[in-house]
Amino acid sequence: MTILELKQGIFKENEVTADGIREEFKAKGKLMINVMSSPGSGKTTTLVRTIEHLKGIVRVGVMECDIDASVDAETIEANGGKAIQLHTGGMCHMDAAMTKQGLDAMGIEDVDICFIENVGNLVCPAEFDTGAAINVTILSVPEGDDKPAKYPLVYEVSEVVLINKMDAIEIFDFDVELAKKRILACNPNAKIFCISSKKDEGFEPWIEFLKSRLKEAEAIQHE
């Protein structure tokens, strides 16, 4: 497993770099998806389940972004995904230049969908375009249904919200309908899927979404 120490990009160049990454993925008919959440919302477990569901159909790569750890990339590799561990050097988010360094080091020739597991943080990652085609935020039930109201930007920029740890709903005061209403107040077009990564429940709509978006990306490439 590779561990890469990243250097941060220059802020004003971020958009240009991000657009370049998006163009490259588009030209190759591949998808990059940026996954954001609070620490401990279940990003790694959700990606492991996603890899299981896509096994034999879609080749998945994961760039694991952490301040200083390597356990998540090891977990992804143990579960059949291609993985690279990125160290952000204390930085609280990924930017497009850091993403580019990760992509170059991992290589995407044998990958159809590349996930970025961003640093666990609801604030800063939302402010930096990584070049991903799709942003996803995971909201876990124990965090509470008020998070979209308190950290609106990450929900505004996310096309998909996965409400995770649904298996714990009985013991937390979490109102799914209220959470959905608050997410949609941030982004009226958000697709919201309720899942339990631990119990492997509710993954079908999420997996169908991924397959359908990958098919679209491949179709555009072949036009």
Place this chain on the structure above:
Amino acid sequence: MTILELKQGIFKENEVTADGIREEFKAKGKLMINVMSSPGSGKTTTLVRTIEHLKGIVRVGVMECDIDASVDAETIEANGGKAIQLHTGGMCHMDAAMTKQGLDAMGIEDVDICFIENVGNLVCPAEFDTGAAINVTILSVPEGDDKPAKYPLVYEVSEVVLINKMDAIEIFDFDVELAKKRILACNPNAKIFCISSKKDEGFEPWIEFLKSRLKEAEAIQHE
């Protein structure tokens, strides 16, 4: 209830401003405590319980720091604490200059212990000295026992770690002894208390710690 829009300070001046705040509190025999955690770890609920336990003994003030919300300050006031809502203007953390603005606006003359409820974020708040005498991090059980290994700085700078949501321990894979070991690897002197803010359990050692530290602060003032 007051809502204050904050301006960020200059980084290199932060330490000087922070030391100034600490001196002011010391001279007055009061305590300022900075509470950090991931979003949804139970900062507000823990502070509400703490206020209940200290009622009639210690006068508590809370500076609620959010990007853009006011519900937490309302909750604190409804539960008998003095509160001010601080808006960080999108910033992912509190610094000493922002803390100073909050203290000036709230007023601490009728407060013995002033808590900062920092922005929910395990990364950035750890890098900025707010001028608090004591840093506290809340680690909630659903986040996982690996968080101290993945976000070490916030644990390094924290004198106290509250392991919260202990009432949910049965349904999560959370090893308390392993979590303690990982916290102590970051800060060998950390005091670790296991609590359930929801069920009001395990608060005695935390409350005793607060009373004892306030007594010390008052004693120094009277020397």
